[in-house]
Amino acid sequence: MNRQVKILMVDDNDESLVALEAILRPLQQRLFKARSGAEAMKLMLRHDFAVVLLDVLMPGMDGFETATHIKRLDQTRDVPIIFLTGTDAGSGAAFRGYAVGAVDYLTKPFDPWVLRSKVAVFIELFRKTAVLMEQTALLTQLVRDHEALSDFARRLGAVESRLETLGATAGDEGVSDVVKDLADRVAAMQAAFDAVSSTTGEGRSADR
Known part of the structure; x- marks a missing residue:
């Protein structure tokens, strides 16, 4: 409506x-x-x-x-x-x-009919402009969300790489185990993130 x-x-x-x-x-x-x-x-x-x-x-x-x-x-x-x-x-x-x-x-x-028809045109134009503005705002937000997710992925990858380096160079076995556990957790997060990103990408491809 x-x-x-x-x-x-x-x-x-x-x-x-x-x-x-x-x-x-x-x-x-x-x-x-x-x-x-x-x-x-x-x-x-x-x-x-x-x-x-x-x-x-x-x-x-x-x-x-x-x-x-x-x-x-x-x-x-x-x-x-x-x-x-x-x-x-x-x-x-x-x-x-x-x-x-x-x-x-x-x-x-x-002519009342002429005036009414002219006004009706501007009503429709106003509605279409409003819809366009809403869609533009939504698209802008989606782009921002995508950029935020991409930045998160980069940071997550950097943390995972750093933990792998620490795990390899840690001399204390207890410290090495802790680092390895953190690395495993980060790797699991990275895998989950990649899975979500892949699904989203497939959905977008299907929409196209």
Whole structure:
């Protein structure tokens, strides 16, 4: 089952937020509302959003300024922004929207199905990116574990070699027996380690 992602809707008009919520509700994701650019920035610093639907014409910090702030922060710069506005697209506002980092620009009234399908694409992209990051972290940990095991094997081999040397040069029979016993124990550990490593290697080869 796909986990829910978060979507941020930014508009100073409550009716517009209600309409957006109705359009996106069928996607069954977590919807967040912000009524100003400042409120949107606070939410973005606390949550990871799959996409932001951002109104252009807002009092105070407008959509363009809000988008600029979003793209300046490392934590939020990669979040896709879709501008939604009643401004005529031919006025140059669309160009300005793309210039500040928006991935799309829709002029009201827009087709609800078009908006929903665009948001669905970014939801899927967000999920795939999250899975990729998890797999990368797992692979990194596996590499670290393998390096640690390899280092342990080298150290174990060095100890075994050193004990063999001590056993051969020890003049006292009691000391020699103790050293030999330790060497046998280390050799047993080495054999067990080699067996585990061999089995793991065969498993990986079989997977390939």
